[in-house]
Every structure is written in C-alpha cells, then in structure tokens.
Amino acid sequence: MGRGRLRIFLGAAPGVGKTYAMLADGQRLRALGADVVVGLVEPHGRRPTAAMAEGLETVPRRTLWHRGARFTEMDLDAVLARGPQVALVDELAHSNVPGTRNAKRWQDVAELLDAGIDVVTTLNVQHLESLNDVVRQITGVRQQETLPDEVARGADQIELVDLPPEVLRRRMVHGDIYPPDRIESALTHYFRVGNLTALREIALLWLADRVEEGLQRYRAEHGIVAPWETRERILVGLSGGPEGETLIRRAARISARTPGTELLALHVVPEDGLARVAPAELDGQRTLLESLGGSFHQITGEDVVAALLRFAQVENVTQIVLGASRHGRLHSLLRAGVGERTIKGSGPIDVHIVTHEEAAGSAALRLPRPGRGLGARRFAVALGAAVVLLPLLTWLLAMERRPVGLADVLVIHLLVVVVVALVGGVYPAVLTAVAAALLADYYFAAPLHSLAIDRPEEILALVVFVATAVLVGTAAGSAARDTRRAARATAEARTLCRLASGVLRGQDLPALVELIRENFGLRAVSLLERDARASPVPHWYVVASAGDHPPERPYDADVESPIDDRLTLAARGPGLSADDRRLLDACAAELGLAHARGRLAGPAGPGDPLVEAERNRAALLLAAGRDLRAPLRTAEDALVRLRRRRGPEREAEERRLLDTARGAVHRAAQLVADLDDLSRLHAGALDLYLRPVDLNEALGAALDDLGPGGHSIVLRLPEYLPDVIADAALLTRVLTALGAEALRHSPPDRPPVVTAETRNGRVAIRVADGPGGDGVVPARVSGSRADSLSVRLSRDLAEVMDGSLRTSRKGGGFVVTLTLPSSAPGGPRRGRRPAPSA
Secondary structure: OOOOOEEEEEEOOOOOOHHHHHHHHHHHHHHOOOOEEEEEOOOOOOHHHHHHOOOOEEOOOEEEEEOOEEEEEOOHHHHHHHOOOEEEEOOOOOEOOEOEOOOEHHHHHHHHHHOOOEEEEEEEHHHEHHHHHHHHHHHOOOOOOOEOHHHHHOOOEEEEEOOOHHHHHHHHHOOOOOOHHHHHHHHHOOOOHHHHHHHHHHHHHHHHHHHHHHHHHHHHHOOOOOOOOOOOEEEEEOOOOOOHHHHHHHHHHHHHOOOOOEEEEEEEEOOOOOOOOOHHHHHHHHHHHHHOOOEEEEEEOOOHHHHHHHHHHHOOOOEEEEEOOOOOHHHHHHOOOHHHHHHHHOOOOEEEEEOOOOOOOOOOOOOOOOOOOOOHHHHHHHHHHHHHHHHHHHHHHHOOOOOOOHHHHHHHHHHHHHHHHHHHOHHHHHHHHHHHHHHHHHHHOOOOOOOOOOOHHHHHHHHHHHHHHHHHHHHHHHHHHHHHHHHHHHHHHHHHHHHHHHHHOOOOHHHHHHHHHHHHOOOEEEEEEEOOOOOOOOOEEEEEEEEOOOOOOHHHOOEEEEOOOOEEEEEEOOOOOHHHHHHHHHHHHHHHHHHHHHHHHOOOOOOOHHHHHHHHHHHHHHHHHHHHHHHHHHHHHHHHHHHOOOOOOOHHHHHHHHHHHHHHHHHHHHHHHHHHHHHHHHOOOOOOOOEEEOHHHHHHHHHHHOHHHHHHOEEEOOOOOOOEEEOHHHHHHHHHHHHHHHHHOOOOOOOOEEEEEEEOOEEEEEEEEOOOOOOOOOOOOOOOOOOOHHHHHHHHHHHHOOOEEEEEEEOOEEEEEEEEEEOOOOOOOOOOOOOOOO
16 A cells, blocks of 8 residues: 555645635545545634534544643544545644654654555644744744644645735634634734735745745656746856856846846866866855855866756756856857857757956957966967077078978977977967968978968968967967966965864964965065054054064065954065965965964953853853752652652642642743753844834733733733834743742732833833832842843843843842833823733
8 A cells, every 4th residue: 555645735824724625625525435534623613614524524532631631632543443545634733632642743644644544634834843933033923833844845735725914814803713802912913914924925935945846856757958937047157257246246136126036156167176266256256146145056067068058957047147258259269158159058048148347348359468377487488489499490400401391390390389388378389380380381382482382282281280280289288287277276285284284283373374484485474463452553463473574564564465354464575476375365364263263272361252251151050050950959849749658648739749840840941941042142043023012912921921820910000101112022031031030039918010111212111029019219239139040031132122121129129120112202102002901
C-alpha cells in the first residue's frame, strides 16, 4: 500500500473558513463515492461549520484527563482501525494533550499517511515555524503551537482560503468567529486591518514560493530547459570590472518596476582557477547587490557565455543584463563579444546591453596599452628584442653566399615572433610578424629590394606566415601571461598562508609585522592606531613595528594601507605595484584581525567597554541565580513532601502541593526566558516595532497574562489616557513582569496599585506594592528588589523603547515607575475607552 496524500487548506488568520472548506471538500469526495470519515473537527461553536459536517461519518474522540480537567483528542488507533480512504483532521499544528502517543497532531497525521490514508487538514500561516517571529512582530503575539515547515512543504496540495480583512472583521462583528465577550478585544488587537493585511500578504508569498518549487520540480522531471516567464528573474552578468556597479543598479531599477521580481548576479570563474579580476572590486559589487535585495552566485566554466546561459536556464531567468563590450574593434573582428554571443544563444530570454564609462564607444581603432597583460617593462623589452633580432638575422641571412629560400627565412623569423610573444605578449608579436614579413619580402622575394612580388606562391607564403605568426604569437603570449598570473597567485597564496599560520600559532604583532616587511622587501613597517579621543589633530601611536626607523604617522610613510577608521599599516620602502598593493591590503586586514583578537584576549583597562560588558554579564548571572533559587527551592520542598506522604491523604492537599510545585517551576522557566530575552536585547537581536499602543489594552492584556492573581491588582487610572509609543508585545511583557513582581511581594490584604498620569508629553505608569499607596517620595533604592532580573529586564526593555524605569521606596513598600513617550504630547486624547477594571 502506498503512502497517502496530504492536502492542506491554508489560511492567513482564524475565521477565514478553512474548516468549512475542508468539510465541503469532504462532502464533495463523499458524493463521488469516496470513503470519508471525520477524524477530528473543531467547529468552535460556528453553526455553518457544524452544519457542513452533517452526514459525514465521525470517529468518536478519545477522552483524556489532565491536571484534573477533561479533554478530548482524535482517537488515532480508532481511525487507523477504521481504515477510510480519506480522513478529515482539523488544526494540523495543534499540540495533543499529554498522555497521547504523539505530542503533535501532525505526527498523528503522519501515521495516517504512512497507513495509506489520504488526509485533508487545515493550517494557519502564523503556525509555521519559519514565520513565527515575523508574525509576532506584526501582531505582538507569539504562537506557542508551531509546525515544522518541511511538514507543510511536503504536502501534495496546498489551497489558500482567503478573505479580505474588511470581510473578516465583519464576520467577527457578527459573531461568526469568536463569542461575544472576545469580539472587542480581538478587533482591537489581533484582528486589526493592518495585521490582517500583513498576514494575508505573508500567506500569499509563502504559497507562491511553494508553487514555484513545484514548478521547478516539474520542469526538472520533464527535462524542460526553456525558461517559463511565470515570474520575472533578472540575472546580472558580472565580469569583476569597474562597470559592475552600474549594471547592478540598472538591473535593480528594472526589478523595482515589477513587484515580486527576483534579482540575481553571476560571476564566472575560469576553470584554470587564475583570477583575472580584483577580489576587492568583486566584493564591493557583491555588497551592493545584497543591499539591493539580490543574491550573488559564482560558478566555474571554461566558456563564459555557455556557463551564463546554462545558469540562466537552470534558474528560469527571464532577463539578462550585460555591460557593453570593453574591447575595441580589432578584438571584436577576431572574436565576437560576450554580449553578442549571449544574444545569439539566449533564445526566449531577453538580453539588455547597458552602456557604461568603460565601454569601447569610439569608432576609431584603439592602440594597445603597453601596461596591459605582462607589464610595460616586458612590452618594451619585447619590442627592443624585435628591433634588434629581426634586422640582425635578416642581415646574416642576406650575407650568406648560398642563396637562402623564402621558406627558410620565414621559419627563422617565426622563431623570433615566438620569442617576442613569450616576453611581451600578443601585441608585440603581431607587430613583429608584420615587420618580419616585410623584411622577408624586401630581401628574399623577387624582385629583390622591393616590396613588389612576382610569384603568387610567395604571396601565399607571406600571408600564411603572417597568419601563423599571429596565431602562434597569440597562443604563446596567452600562455606566458597565464604562467605569470599563476606564479603571482601562488606567491600571494604563500604569503597569506604564512601570515595566517603565524596568527594561528599565536605569534605576537611585531613578529607578524616583520613577516610582512620581509615578504614585500620594505625597509620598515608600522601598525599605527589613532587615539580615540577627539582632537583637532589626530594623534597616532605605534602598536607594533619592524625595520629601521619605522614611520610613526601615516603621512611619514611611502606606502599606507588603511585597515579601519582607527588602524592603518604604514611602510617605508620602494613603491609597490598594483598587485603588490592589493596583496598588502589583504595582509593588513589579517593583521587588523590579529590585533583585535589580541585586545579581546589581553587585559583591559578600568574604563574598557569589555570590562563593563563582563560586569553586566556577571551581575545578570548573580541576579538570575538569586531569583531562580527561591522558586526552585519551593518546588523541591513541595515535591519532597509529596514523596514522603504515608497513607491516604486528601486529594485537595495533593493538588495544592502540585500546584505550588508547578507554579514555582513555571516561575523558574519564566526567569530563564527573561534571561534569554535580556541576552538577545544586549546582543541587538531582539526585534522592535514602535507604534502607538493603547495603554488600556496593554494593561488589560497584562492582567490576563497574570491569571487569577492579576484581577486582585487595583487600577487607579484617569478616565482617558493617550496612546504611548512602544512595541506592543514588549510593553505587555514589561507590565506583566512588574505586576508579577508586585504580586509576589504584596501582603494578601494590600494588593498592588497601578496608577498612571500624563506629564510633559510622556505617560508615567506607577506600580506600587506593600503598605503605602499614592504620594510616594522617590529615593535611591539599593537591594535585591531593584536589581532583580525582572526589574533589570523591564528597565532595559523600557530604554530600548525610548522610555525609562525608576525604582523607589515608601516605608515598607516598593514602587516602580515606567515612563514612555506619548503619541499626544499636547495633552490627553479624547474619545478613548475608559481604563479596564481589575
């Protein structure tokens, strides 16, 4: 029996009609003759949903007891024993009650699929694991029940059940989603128009990606290589030249005109592994591309055009952006450019040729640049050798008593062309070949001492010689250039390897600086660091140096390689070539990393920020240990008393001890979560979304989170309060933490009191516990309460939201004042709802 098929009805929010659509699909399959059963359906009191389930066979649920409460779950064994063709199972991401075989409902569904049963189920997009943080940032609510993305991605069919936000809110108002007592809270919190619109867009984009994966899989299975323009994908071909940034920006503008377009860039590395571009230039282009939302790719290929088109076909690219050729007319006559060859082989893919400053736009032939290829010096040496060798050999051959044939002369001249090509490259070889042909014609072809030629075979011999000499010279020049480039790459790799080995072995900075001085043949090298204190004239000091009279300031050096805003490598010695400067920059960057690692590992001064960070960490750990000690001790005592019980005891006593232990463990878990959030906050990894937040709603949510104890808190708030600028989730977290802290330290007959007032464009919320009440006089508080983990976390979260948190005492009471910016600095806004009652 094969594996069953999974079909998911995906929704952006509760109430869009997923369960109704699932039941309607079950009715359709039943009408077609399929054996359909309802494994589990959650109608949530919605009459249309319950009516749609009528007529479908339902497998009775399994009853379980947990913590004294009665629950029902799908009876997996009963469904497997029934063995239907199709099972309808609602809420795929649901967590099962402890005591069932599987912890999650999707694991139950996996067993049904393994048994060959088709499953139709429902899922909200906010329950997907990869989208949990995104949804929390939008709605301020973290979903506790999540589903691994691979489970949903493995579904055979996914169908989106969609409703516009306005229609969904109307359904909420009519009572079609939640009971009446939850409608107002839902409309002002989760079911805001902005929230629903964002969730709808997330669901559409996620589903679009799954559709794209299915399309790519279909094209691969059927061997389809021609691009299908289902989605615009723009590919930028990067050669590593200076025109790359122009191409990226142009492609980004094209991409911005069509929403949903994907931007890619490709650099083809030659198979010989020899770098023909500056790595720094390519890295800068990659950074620009990623900042514009694109992705960078790099592949190896012998032919650039073939590799480019192969990549475009695999990625289903619809448009290619290339730069205009930088080669002149002469090169274009010998070989078509990359753009021209790409256009001929692109087929249905559109190709854009973008002009740039480096393009060869002149109509005239451009002269070769002597400094290109093997260098200006070798270019000059090659031309000098040709000027000397060609006349000398021609004179020696002409002085021979025995007449020398034209073919022998051309073979000897061909040797000179090869030598010149090996020394100077292609262009000197071409000039030498033309000059050799003219000399052979003048001195050895009849009529002698004339450029005229009598015999046609001699004309053919001269033409063949020039062509052969050009081809051989080109090949020899390319081989010489690649050999030099390979030798250069080997030397660079050896230099960087030696420096990296020194860093890994823990060599000190002076030894590393000496290594750089030796490798580049410099007289003296210094690693300089600028004084961090602001001053009109920057002050530099030497971190490490090597050689005689090392430079003490950057402007005293012959060569400088900046590392960052404060570090630079300065050297005295002969000037360096462009390749040597590039290698020196790489070595300087490695040296800067070694210096930074040494600072982290070495001793720090009393004002060093690292010391402060370490002190903060130690304080946090102490506070966490102090706060965790009490709840863990309480839980341990309760569990020990349960273990030592003898004889029958009252069930109420057992429940009380279990509740005490459970509450203490929950408190410990909450403290661990607080510590984790505080660490993420200090690391800059905590998401933040500041917006106007109704303080009344935030207080109401905090009281709900506190459970039954929260209703004992006394609220003394003005009738109208302005919104505060804050992150809704973080504000609720802070208010909940402060309320829980106040409840733990308040006597039973004096519950905590929460007050609020508006002053100077800010809203101050005061939480007071213990004896006292209003009219607290602030005072510096020292002690465990002010340094507890909950207060520290609340203070840091308040400061992140541009607020503040102060602690004070009055008599035996403890007061925390949270101040946040108001969205109405001119005064309270009218028309707001009254504050919630406790």
